[in-house]
Amino acid sequence: MKTILNGKQLAITIDRLCHQLIENHLQFENTVLIGLQPRGIYLSDRIYETLKKLLPDATIHYGKLDITFYRDDYNKGKTLHVPSETNINFSIENKKVVLIDDVLYTGRTIRSALDAMLDFGRPASVELLALIDRRFSRQLPIQPDYTGRTIDAFISQKVRVLWEQRDGKDEVILVD
Amino acid sequence: MSLSVKHLLGIRDLQRQDIELIFQTADQFKEVLQRPIKKVPTLRDTTIVNLFFENSTRTRISFELAEKRLGADTINFSASGSSVSKGETLIDTVNNILSMKVDVVVMRHSASGAPHFLAKHINVPILNAGDGINEHPTQALLDAFSIREKLGSVEGKKVAICGDIMHSRVALSNIYCLKKLGAEVTVVGPPTLIPKYMAAALGVNVSYNIREALQWCDVANILRIQLERQNTPLFSSLREYSLAYGVNRQLLDSLNKEVVIMHPGPINRGVEVDSDVADSGQSIILDQVENGVAVRMAALYLLAGKKGEL
Numbered sequence: 001m002k003t004i005l006n007g008k009q010l011a012i013t014i015d016r017l018c019h020q021l022i023e024n025h026l027q028f029e030n031t032v033l034i035g036l037q038p039r040g041i042y043l044s045d046r047i048y049e050t051l052k053k054l055l056p057d058a059t060i061h062y063g064k065l066d067i068t069f070y071r072d073d074y075n076k077g078k079t080l081h082v083p084s085e086t087n088i089n090f091s092i093e094n095k096k097v098v099l100i101d102d103v104l105y106t107g108r109t110i111r112s113a114l115d116a117m118l119d120f121g122r123p124a125s126v127e128l129l130a131l132i133d134r135r136f137s138r139q140l141p142i143q144p145d146y147t148g149r150t151i152d153a154f155i156s157q158k159v160r161v162l163w164e165q166r167d168g169k170d171e172v173i174l175v176d
Numbered sequence: 177m178s179l180s181v182k183h184l185l186g187i188r189d190l191q192r193q194d195i196e197l198i199f200q201t202a203d204q205f206k207e208v209l210q211r212p213i214k215k216v217p218t219l220r221d222t223t224i225v226n227l228f229f230e231n232s233t234r235t236r237i238s239f240e241l242a243e244k245r246l247g248a249d250t251i252n253f254s255a256s257g258s259s260v261s262k263g264e265t266l267i268d269t270v271n272n273i274l275s276m277k278v279d280v281v282v283m284r285h286s287a288s289g290a291p292h293f294l295a296k297h298i299n300v301p302i303l304n305a306g307d308g309i310n311e312h313p314t315q316a317l318l319d320a321f322s323i324r325e326k327l328g329s330v331e332g333k334k335v336a337i338c339g340d341i342m343h344s345r346v347a348l349s350n351i352y353c354l355k356k357l358g359a360e361v362t363v364v365g366p367p368t369l370i371p372k373y374m375a376a377a378l379g380v381n382v383s384y385n386i387r388e389a390l391q392w393c394d395v396a397n398i399l400r401i402q403l404e405r406q407n408t409p410l411f412s413s414l415r416e417y418s419l420a421y422g423v424n425r426q427l428l429d430s431l432n433k434e435v436v437i438m439h440p441g442p443i444n445r446g447v448e449v450d451s452d453v454a455d456s457g458q459s460i461i462l463d464q465v466e467n468g469v470a471v472r473m474a475a476l477y478l479l480a481g482k483k484g485e486l
Contacts, residue, residue, distance in 0.1 A: 066204065069216035069246075069477075078179045080481040082197065083204035119213040 062089035107142035242340035316349030331358035
């Protein structure tokens, strides 16, 4: 097991990602944030809270998207995926969408997310924010616009993102 | 997580966790049904056949809509006008259809146990859409889902199932489902329409007094009088039945409490329930219909995922 980001580094990384978002989207008048269920929402919650502190006067639309019904492997595993809540109570039509997930690996989750998102409208553009980018492991031509940390890992290794509210501490680890 | 069963033949075979998994999945499908685009591509590689050996309108439409909302390909079969009338057996009919590479079977049949029989002979998931006077599992699931939605949970709630209990597969499936979820159930109706084994075998209360049952319950699930299943008359007239067991506004107003009214349809208006009750704010009959699509989507999703296991 190896620590990729400890709690302090994770906090700094999230702060940096938020400032990068502000640099490109200013007051978020025409931009919406969408966190991907189930694990990406811990990151998107943290980003949303940080942005609200940094931009107290801005109205930021933030939703959560579950991609279970859009997977291309729904019955390939031993057990079925149980869906999580989708909550997007605003229009994404002509909006700049920032998709947020914790780990970008093969790119298949993001492919499904793009499909799912289009059922809510046609956005002006879509950007991808990933806390960890496992490069050289992509199965689809998908790349992040905002990256917390890029890592190289073997297929046999797993990246686990731990969050204070769920796991008792903030940390990103690489598990053999 | 997945269902503990490979077919959905009845609620009797399910665990409480299965029912809760179906509800949890149906919650998310209900959200899908509120979107501008009410369709997902989940079952785009799945072909489902709807085998209806007995007449049905709402159940067949509900299943077909659920299948289409899931992106599945569907085939519809009705016994009338088919080779069944030429003497073809059930297994031959189904095997012929399955040779066309069908992945899931939804089946309604007038004979109790027909889908159980079929499940022993074919190797695709079967979903029982009503068999004789035995079970109608998806109706019970959508009924319990609607109670959960209206009252927050099923656990601890008092439910009266009113009317023709003897001929109702909805009643039997409802009893299994509600009891597994921790509700208390009373069946109420004329003595001739309530089997004698009910109280002892199924752990329900039996009442012959509709006013007492309504005074006791949180929810009244009112069933249709199934005259087509009665070989000999079991009560003297519909008028007398309506006077003794019909749920009307005057009766409800005299209770000094708000009872949630349900009915699986089709309604005999003016017989088991009056229009001013069925169409009132107390009624969740149309919510049941809406929830039926989400619950059937959930059942199909969870069963279709097992198609490789059989």
